[in-house]
Amino acid sequence: MTDPAPARRPGGRTARVRADVHRAVEELLREQPLAQLTIAQIAERSGVHQGTLYRRWQSLDGLLLDVVTEHLVRHSPMPDTGTLAGDLEQYARQTLDDLSGPQGKLLLRTLVAVRQGPESEAELPPALLRRYDELQALLDRAAARGEHPPTVQDVVDLIVAPMYTGLLLDGTPGDEDTARRLVDRIHRLSQTS
Amino acid sequence: MTDPAPARRPGGRTARVRADVHRAVEELLREQPLAQLTIAQIAERSGVHQGTLYRRWQSLDGLLLDVVTEHLVRHSPMPDTGTLAGDLEQYARQTLDDLSGPQGKLLLRTLVAVRQGPESEAELPPALLRRYDELQALLDRAAARGEHPPTVQDVVDLIVAPMYTGLLLDGTPGDEDTARRLVDRIHRLSQTS
Numbered sequence: 001m002t003d004p005a006p007a008r009r010p011g012g013r014t015a016r017v018r019a020d021v022h023r024a025v026e027e028l029l030r031e032q033p034l035a036q037l038t039i040a041q042i043a044e045r046s047g048v049h050q051g052t053l054y055r056r057w058q059s060l061d062g063l064l065l066d067v068v069t070e071h072l073v074r075h076s077p078m079p080d081t082g083t084l085a086g087d088l089e090q091y092a093r094q095t096l097d098d099l100s101g102p103q104g105k106l107l108l109r110t111l112v113a114v115r116q117g118p119e120s121e122a123e124l125p126p127a128l129l130r131r132y133d134e135l136q137a138l139l140d141r142a143a144a145r146g147e148h149p150p151t152v153q154d155v156v157d158l159i160v161a162p163m164y165t166g167l168l169l170d171g172t173p174g175d176e177d178t179a180r181r182l183v184d185r186i187h188r189l190s191q192t193s
Numbered sequence: 194m195t196d197p198a199p200a201r202r203p204g205g206r207t208a209r210v211r212a213d214v215h216r217a218v219e220e221l222l223r224e225q226p227l228a229q230l231t232i233a234q235i236a237e238r239s240g241v242h243q244g245t246l247y248r249r250w251q252s253l254d255g256l257l258l259d260v261v262t263e264h265l266v267r268h269s270p271m272p273d274t275g276t277l278a279g280d281l282e283q284y285a286r287q288t289l290d291d292l293s294g295p296q297g298k299l300l301l302r303t304l305v306a307v308r309q310g311p312e313s314e315a316e317l318p319p320a321l322l323r324r325y326d327e328l329q330a331l332l333d334r335a336a337a338r339g340e341h342p343p344t345v346q347d348v349v350d351l352i353v354a355p356m357y358t359g360l361l362l363d364g365t366p367g368d369e370d371t372a373r374r375l376v377d378r379i380h381r382l383s384q385t386s
Contacts, residue, residue: 016196
């Protein structure tokens with residue numbers, strides 16, 4: 001996390017375009033509701049040509065999915081409390097917080113939008129793929145300490161999935177009790193395996 | 194299920210409007226892709242005025258959510274195999290089948306659409322609420338036989354939620370192994386409580 005390297009050089013034109021577009025969308029979303037956002041506005045604000053935006057992200061929803069997952073991952077670093085129990089509890093609370101705000105609804109909307117139509121087999125956005133790797137690292141640290149961690153699939157099924165589904169079906173990912181209840185389930189399951 | 198009563202009388206004007214609209218949408222969806230469907234077409238085909246459609250369902254997505262949940266519930270009756278294990282296994286397989294087809298994506302899309310914006314606290318469609326009641330009845334039958342069933346919340350969290358989330362994140366609710374794995378988890382958890 002605390003990289004001792006000197007100021008990083010930008011990663012070339014592609015990375016600069018991406019950073020400019022992300023910044024433009026976050027700015028625009030502070031000024032106006034999401035529903036009014038257009039690709040034309042993002043092009044104007046970021047200084048990136050509309051054609052480039054469509055080539056890179058295919059659609060407005062694809063672009064927004066990229067922005068929202070990047071935002072969530074950047075603002076919710078993976079916990080590293082020193083114990084599996086502490087890490088899972090903090091992870092559950094953070095996920096709940098992330099999904100509770102307007103970002104949660106935006107995440108659902110854009111995930112569903114890119115899952116419709118022919119591009120439905122599209123890869124997950126880079127930030128979500130990185131998230132899986134970080135979660136695996138969290139579980140590996142627990143195993144290295146001699147704890148008996150669940151798998152990434154278990155964590156997604158038992159913590160993330162009920163929150164997504166609560167948001168879908170009830171309009172909310174849950175409350176404090178939900179986070180506690182879901183983490184408790186993971187611990188109980190680990191006793192049976 | 195096998196109601197001995199003579200031919201039922203239609204439930205009045207509201208029920209007739211609903212039946213006409215559902216029939217019209219199912220017909221239209223056999224003729225053309227969903228993305229081209231409009232409220233105007235549904236009004237024309239069903240003979241129900243556009244104003245009535247908007248008053249009743251607020252939006253095209255609200256209307257489609259009602260149609261798709263009604264369709265899923267009607268075509269996937271709750272299992273009643275005589276054992277809790279048999280019922281849960283069949284329920285998991287059916288849910289997987291239901292979500293695997295085009296109906297699964299339609300369900301996600303319309304659920305998310307009605308969860309956006311101010312109407313996000315809207316009630317679930319009647320068919321989904323009925324579904325919860327039917328699931329409760331399935332679990333009550335198991336308890337009456339002396340089995341130790343999970344709660345409705347457990348079934349939603351442990352069977353339904355990972356399938357919805359698989360559909361969202363990977364474009365598929367899972368495969369045969371998924372159904373088996375999720376039911377196995379419920380059984381393992383019941384041994385810990």
